[in-house]
Amino acid sequence: MQRVRIALRGKAIPMMGKNTLIRTIIRDWIERTKQTQWESLLELIKGNVGLIFVQGDDLAAVRKIVTEFKTPAAAKSGTLAPTDVLVPAGPTGLDPGQTGFFQALQIGTKIVKGCIEIMNDVVLVKKGDKITSSAVALLSKLDIKPFFYGVVVKTVYENGTIYPADVLDISPEVLVTKFMSGVSRLTAISLIAKYPTLLTLPIFLQNAFKKVMSISFALTDYTFKQKDDLIKGVEAAKAAPKKEEPKKDDKPAKGKKEDKVDKVEEPVAPVDEDVGLGSMFD
Numbered sequence: 001m002q003r004v005r006i007a008l009r010g011k012a013i014p015m016m017g018k019n020t021l022i023r024t025i026i027r028d029w030i031e032r033t034k035q036t037q038w039e040s041l042l043e044l045i046k047g048n049v050g051l052i053f054v055q056g057d058d059l060a061a062v063r064k065i066v067t068e069f070k071t072p073a074a075a076k077s078g079t080l081a082p083t084d085v086l087v088p089a090g091p092t093g094l095d096p097g098q099t100g101f102f103q104a105l106q107i108g109t110k111i112v113k114g115c116i117e118i119m120n121d122v123v124l125v126k127k128g129d130k131i132t133s134s135a136v137a138l139l140s141k142l143d144i145k146p147f148f149y150g151v152v153v154k155t156v157y158e159n160g161t162i163y164p165a166d167v168l169d170i171s172p173e174v175l176v177t178k179f180m181s182g183v184s185r186l187t188a189i190s191l192i193a194k195y196p197t198l199l200t201l202p203i204f205l206q207n208a209f210k211k212v213m214s215i216s217f218a219l220t221d222y223t224f225k226q227k228d229d230l231i232k233g234v235e236a237a238k239a240a241p242k243k244e245e246p247k248k249d250d251k252p253a254k255g256k257k258e259d260k261v262d263k264v265e266e267p268v269a270p271v272d273e274d275v276g277l278g279s280m281f282d
Contacts (some may be wrong), residue, residue: 008066012055012062017050030042050151059168066151075147080128087123089118101138102116269282
């Protein structure tokens with residue numbers, strides 16, 4: 001707790017005390033200020049709890065600082081395991097005379113260089129199970145402290161609202177993704193139901209305009225600016241010269257790369273048919 005207090009200086013103030021005294025102070029504050037939103041905190045003041053008053057809006061950073069300070073703790077017989085207890089494979093440093101102890105716990109071992117070695121990783125105690133005395137003895141022999149003591153942030157109180165601390169793990173990117181997913185679903189439902197909303201109204205107007213344009217072309221001679229612009233665009237596209245597509249013979253052969261530098265054909269001097277070889281073989 002001292003290391004947590006030092007790390008939180010200037011960011012948050014941890015406050016610990018007796019639960020009865022904390023509840024009394026909250027009730028007295030509610031009576032004097034008439035701020036009834038604090039009543040929701042009374043139900044949370046149970047067990048070994050405390051309050052952390054955060055200065056600012058970065059609650060996730062404060063939670064990270066609080067939870068990173070942990071102290072290793074050994075297992076105690078009769079308690080419930082908060083997490084799985086794993087015994088890793090490898091040498092134990094124990095003499096072969098203690099193999100019976102591992103056999104009683106159904107842990108496969110072998111003797112290597114005069115020491116007991118565990119063959120495979122073993123989950124000694126599962127989360128939520130009661131820790132037995134034999135498991136405590138084995139962990140003590142192997143000098144394994146599977147658990148940790150530390151501060152755990154369970155609940156966040158902000159502007160009269162209480163929510164689980166797991167909400168702080170949600171990043172802004174995840175929030176935007178979930179929000180856009182909800183928007184797309186709402187838009188699809190509104191379109192199927194043909195119910196105009198701020199999301200579907202532009203789509204309804206676009207579809208209506210397409211129908212008006214189709215009727216104007218097919219059944220009437222009525223013209224308007226958008227129709228004239230569309231006709232001019234189509235005529236301009238037809239009048240534009242078409243680009244000549246390269247012929248199949250002009251394509252480079254597979255496996256050969258085209259030279260980036262343009263090739264220049266050098267002039268070749270004319271050569272007489274008689275190059276002087278005839279007189280040599282006469």
